[in-house]
Amino acid sequence: MTDLLVLGSGIAGLSAAIRAAHAGLRVGVVTKGELATSATRYAQGGVAAALDAPDSSALHQTDTLVAGAGLCDVDAVHVLVTEGPRRVRELMELGAAFDTRNGVLELAIEGGHSLPRVVHAGGDATGAEIERALADAARALDAIDVHERCFSVDLVVEGGRCVGVRTIDATGRAVELRARHTILATGGAGQLFAVTTNPPVSTGDGIAMALRAGIAVADVEFMQFHPTAMDHPSMPRPLLSEALRGEGAVLRDEHGVRFMVDEDPRADLAPRDIVARAIARRLVARNLDHLWLDATGIADFPEKFPTIWRSAQNAHLDPRVDFLPVAPAAHYLSGGIVADLDGASTMPGLWSCGEAACSGVHGANRLASNSLLDGLVFAPRIVEAILAGKDAPEPTGVMRGIDTRVVAPELTAGPVSTITREELQHAMTVGAGVLRDAASLETVAATVAVDVDARDVATHELRNLLTVARALVASAQVREESRGTHTRLDFPETSEALAGRFVTRGGPLEFVPLPAEVPA
Numbered sequence: 001m002t003d004l005l006v007l008g009s010g011i012a013g014l015s016a017a018i019r020a021a022h023a024g025l026r027v028g029v030v031t032k033g034e035l036a037t038s039a040t041r042y043a044q045g046g047v048a049a050a051l052d053a054p055d056s057s058a059l060h061q062t063d064t065l066v067a068g069a070g071l072c073d074v075d076a077v078h079v080l081v082t083e084g085p086r087r088v089r090e091l092m093e094l095g096a097a098f099d100t101r102n103g104v105l106e107l108a109i110e111g112g113h114s115l116p117r118v119v120h121a122g123g124d125a126t127g128a129e130i131e132r133a134l135a136d137a138a139r140a141l142d143a144i145d146v147h148e149r150c151f152s153v154d155l156v157v158e159g160g161r162c163v164g165v166r167t168i169d170a171t172g173r174a175v176e177l178r179a180r181h182t183i184l185a186t187g188g189a190g191q192l193f194a195v196t197t198n199p200p201v202s203t204g205d206g207i208a209m210a211l212r213a214g215i216a217v218a219d220v221e222f223m224q225f226h227p228t229a230m231d232h233p234s235m236p237r238p239l240l241s242e243a244l245r246g247e248g249a250v251l252r253d254e255h256g257v258r259f260m261v262d263e264d265p266r267a268d269l270a271p272r273d274i275v276a277r278a279i280a281r282r283l284v285a286r287n288l289d290h291l292w293l294d295a296t297g298i299a300d301f302p303e304k305f306p307t308i309w310r311s312a313q314n315a316h317l318d319p320r321v322d323f324l325p326v327a328p329a330a331h332y333l334s335g336g337i338v339a340d341l342d343g344a345s346t347m348p349g350l351w352s353c354g355e356a357a358c359s360g361v362h363g364a365n366r367l368a369s370n371s372l373l374d375g376l377v378f379a380p381r382i383v384e385a386i387l388a389g390k391d392a393p394e395p396t397g398v399m400r401g402i403d404t405r406v407v408a409p410e411l412t413a414g415p416v417s418t419i420t421r422e423e424l425q426h427a428m429t430v431g432a433g434v435l436r437d438a439a440s441l442e443t444v445a446a447t448v449a450v451d452v453d454a455r456d457v458a459t460h461e462l463r464n465l466l467t468v469a470r471a472l473v474a475s476a477q478v479r480e481e482s483r484g485t486h487t488r489l490d491f492p493e494t495s496e497a498l499a500g501r502f503v504t505r506g507g508p509l510e511f512v513p514l515p516a517e518v519p520a
């Protein structure tokens, strides 16, 4: 029997699979595309880690907590920043080649970081290099069985325990795969929105599977919108990494005026939520599609940012002389499947890591380049916990205060409809995008209160998007405040009374206040 079934082959899934195989476990990796198909391979900027002085894990922790707008779990962030440097070095030992100068790792600065700490590869092709290194390593291990083009449909649950997954395999057959332990590492859900940087596979499948099984999910109202996706018809939208602003690029309005200097003391390097809101407000007020990123001051643009250079060339733009059109795009889901500090979910036998999980490190707003690190740090903790005999969640990290009993799922889907993915994405963009209010959320809630007849992969994905959309909208409706990436035009202030998480198991929402005592 398989010891460990890993659903997803991005940085989180493959990091777990490789570590488990090295430890002698028999591993299956189930992935719906090719092995390297993932959001991971699109990552540009890099991985944040406090590798050497003058940086420190304490500084990295402070920056992460500030960006998270009061909702990070301090213990989880502590794990992230203290274990991160070791995991980055292990990734290099595995074969990932990060950019160096004179034998020393080059470090970039991005929004919200107090100093340069972001390692990168191929200039702005960090994710592609990481995914290559991990996929090569996984393929070389006999203990890993790779199931490509194999779509995970639903968890197999027996006696309240996850014992595997039902899939549709590459030939279209329904196949059940069983394992002692299963990890949901299926990534995010950017495809909920019409404009996104995420690839087509980011349809929230793992989160929807968890909700259908009655497993706790939290913080899903916090979808981060990247402020500077290139306004261009291609999909996913080409990302104009924050690293450009780290290198001196600045935002300008339709008159060429720099506006971030009036918005925040950190100006163009303010955290993403602040920059995205500043852009979105101007787009709405002035009825515009985009503003501009002026990167004309960056020397050696083609060498430093080859991926972005190619995207600009495809749009017939030369970043050395042209301003680049930018608008916010759905980018990163901070919430997900509630996981304790070892990645255990509320269901015995089921674990989660990476963007699908809510590890608590991102709170209400992820700090740039902390998400690759999230997968890199929490995946091996799952394997170590399994090897140590752990089998059920403990009250650590975001699991504190959460009822760990497995409950019967109470899904409220609604009548079967003929809604399309595009209609769902449009409704979500208008109703639950960067700027939200009670009326917009009520409209989109009605649109997504339907189900579809799931027969094939495309309709299963649509059903999953609807499931996650309902959870996101319901949480956004009750979060009557603005915090992090969640902006309510009708509740512009942050409310102390809402310092906590909305948790759902598919049915009603439960509010779990943050623990009163912040552990040292």
Ligand SMILES: Cc1cc2nc3c(=O)[nH]c(=O)nc-3n(C[C@H](O)[C@H](O)[C@H](O)COP(=O)(O)OP(=O)(O)OC[C@H]3O[C@@H](n4cnc5c(N)ncnc54)[C@H](O)[C@@H]3O)c2cc1C
Residues within 6 Å of the ligand: 007, 008, 009, 010, 011, 012, 013, 030, 031, 032, 033, 035, 036, 037, 038, 039, 040, 041, 042, 043, 044, 045, 046, 047, 048, 126, 127, 150, 151, 152, 153, 185, 186, 187, 188, 197, 198, 199, 201, 202, 205, 206, 239, 331, 332, 353, 354, 355, 356, 368, 369, 370, 371, 372, 373, 375
């Ligand atoms: C354009 C872009 C740039 C980014 N830049 C950065 C950056 O510079 N730094 C940073 O830290 N983060 C960045 N991010 C975010 C980061 O890339 C992701 O958060 C991270 O890669 C997520 O890793 P993951 O392993 O959790 O999920 P993914 O890499 O998305 O992997 C999920 C895997 O699950 C598979 N899967 C999904 N559903 C199913 C199913 N039903 N059955 C089987 N398989 C399934 C997918 O095919 C995929 O293999 C960026 C994201 C994007 C889109």
